[in-house]
Amino acid sequence: AVGDRGNALGLFQWNDRAPSMLSAIGGRGNLGDVGSQLNFAWKELQTSESGVLKRLLGTTDVRGATAAFGGFERPEGFSWANPEGAHNFLGRLSGAQDALSKFGSTASNATSAVGQLGGASSSALSSLVSSTGNAAGGLNALGSGAGKRS
Numbered sequence: 001a002v003g004d005r006g007n008a009l010g011l012f013q014w015n016d017r018a019p020s021m022l023s024a025i026g027g028r029g030n031l032g033d034v035g036s037q038l039n040f041a042w043k044e045l046q047t048s049e050s051g052v053l054k055r056l057l058g059t060t061d062v063r064g065a066t067a068a069f070g071g072f073e074r075p076e077g078f079s080w081a082n083p084e085g086a087h088n089f090l091g092r093l094s095g096a097q098d099a100l101s102k103f104g105s106t107a108s109n110a111t112s113a114v115g116q117l118g119g120a121s122s123s124a125l126s127s128l129v130s131s132t133g134n135a136a137g138g139l140n141a142l143g144s145g146a147g148k149r150s
């Protein structure tokens with residue numbers, strides 16, 4: 001996916017962090033490599049974006065998780081003071097709720113697995129996504145709330 005007038009790239013619509021993501025995955029030609037993008041995202045969540053992971057793990061519902069994940073994507077209008085001010089927050093929330101409904105039987109397993117990842121290798125995130133049985137469908141459902149990114 002390419003958004004924000006071509007400035008945001010990939011699964012999580014990296015913008016200012018896109019050059020680092022592209023370097024990590026081996027360039028634009030590898031944007032279709034979902035595993036490499038997930039590994040890069042996991043690395044960020046373990047390092048420069050660890051505050052987002054901490055907030056995600058501290059949430060208790062889909063709305064809170066959607067708001068917390070806005071800190072990773074940082075769409076236009078997002079701030080920690082008002083995460084629901086993010087561009088198309090209700091669309092993002094709806095997409096997250098749809099994904100939870102669609103993958104309900106695996107959601108608790110995924111939540112448990114994320115909590116156990118701690119010091120695990122970044123490939124663990126790829127394994128987690130593949131546990132849904134249809135990662136592309138899950139990403140499409142989550143992407144339905146995508147919009148303009150800053």
